[in-house]
Amino acid sequence: MSIIKGAIQDVANNTLAYTHGPTPVETLPSPADQVGHANPIQKQPTWGEIAPKLETAEVKIRVADLLSRYPVKQGALLEVLWVAQDAIGWLPHEAIRWAADICECSAPHAYGVSTFYTMYKHVPTGRFLLQFCHNISCHIRGAESIIDYARKTLNLKPGETTPDGLFTIVEVECLAACGNAPAMLVNDDYATDVENGELVMKPGICLTPERFDKILKWCYEREEKFPKEPPREVLGGMVKGHGGHPGAPGATAKPQDPTYAPPSPVLAVVALVDDNGATLTWKGAPEFTELTVEKNVNGSWTEVGKPGVKDKTFVDAAGKVGDEYRMIAVSGARTAKPSAVSKAKAAPPPEAPAAAQVAAKKV
Ligand code: FES
Structure with a gap:
């Protein structure tokens, strides 16, 4: 219990020094992390001892390059941890704190990330x-x-x-x-x-x-x-010469485009026709910033209106049974692919209140 209490306190204080006992990871090493078995409580070097390995021109260049590839610094955390491990040979707590400072995240967060992946070493190993x-x-x-x-x-x-x-x-x-x-x-x-x-x-x-x-x-x-082992590319040889998992060669070498993820399309478009024309309903997403309704006119998709992003229905007064509709959403700078095409159907007649009551009584 005291071990857990100490760990929680230290996480709350944003520190990595587990003064109340071994870390939970060191107490319960995973089967894959047998490196921890040999050293249940790893002696930690001070910042002064590891600084000469991290504060080099080469490390600074590598880190600056990594940070430039991500829209937010935290995105580079895995790779900055990797650079630290590459420079020192393993990941002492002070190196994790160094990576956290660079990536502008908390030290406990960086520690959690580094202990999740078995590619990070928390004790020194052989070369x-x-x-x-x-x-x-x-x-x-x-x-x-x-x-x-x-x-x-x-x-x-x-x-x-x-x-x-x-x-x-x-x-x-x-x-x-x-x-x-x-x-x-x-x-x-x-x-x-x-x-x-x-x-x-x-x-x-x-x-x-x-x-x-x-x-x-x-x-x-x-x-x-x-x-000395020459510096390795980020993620080491795992991506070298491999066409598939864990990523095509060079996959980590490209800057990430913050708009790369396609936005969700409009879902469940339904068009029902009554005396007012065709009424469309759909399911939208909160991030939509623009909506367009298109109709198939003689084989080409033609815009018939732009409902508001919070609207729930759209009426095409000229709509008739058999007309085809689709909707296109925009989220910021990204345009989603068109929704599935909906063929307008006749709206079911509204149920008369009296008939509904009779039906309910029968049930
Ligand atoms: S079981 Fe050994 S590599 Fe998959």
Whole structure:
């Protein structure tokens, strides 16, 4: 109880220092976040210790570029957190606070976001984080034996890091690479083999002990070639060379257009004809700023009127049974696609009060 109380107080105070005990996340680590098992209470560096890694010209340029892609700064939060993790190797609380300040949101909000996604690391790991899938497809195809092989080869338990700081093993849930089961990620790259000096995951090529050895060799060679991991594009290799999920290549590199979402069209347009002409009814949305009624006149859609956005009906005095109507809504600068076409029908005759009473009595 005291743990929960402390967490709530600290969230209310907009701070990230859980002085009353371990955070709920650290107390109850998810199965996928076994990195937390090895370090139930992670010692947090001070701002002074991490500032030299975040206050660099390179980080400033990357952050300025990210912020320029979103209409509001908070939109860049995931990517700014990513930049911090890329610079430090994991996400200490002070780095989360730094990202929150940049993105103009509260530190608890940024903390909640960072603990929701397993791609963010809340404890330091080895330079090469080996994430083995042990979900159903990989399990059926021998994930346990390949994980066992990796553990024995590196003399590690899941969640542990080798003394040289190079490798950490974790077991994770489905990596969306079931066609290559058993599959693995090395940091942010799918890896079931090495080809031409690159980690690859080709269709149908799964992880085997021999391929795992090749991948380890690749890691050792990389350590020699690049003493520090070069900066990664936002979202790392997850989008590199992939045509589909989690996004087409470059999907995150485009500025977002604030008007990109299409507005909702007018729904449920009905036209009923009586002595006054055709009366239209519809279902609108609160964001509509303009409405147009069109009628099919000799095969071409012709405007017959503009009801107010709060109106509930529109009458076309010349309307007759069989006429076709559609409505078009505008929301700010965006125009919705036309509603479904409604063919005018004869309105049912109004029920006489006396007849209605007789009918009600019969019931
Ligand atoms: S079950 Fe392992 S990648 Fe889907």
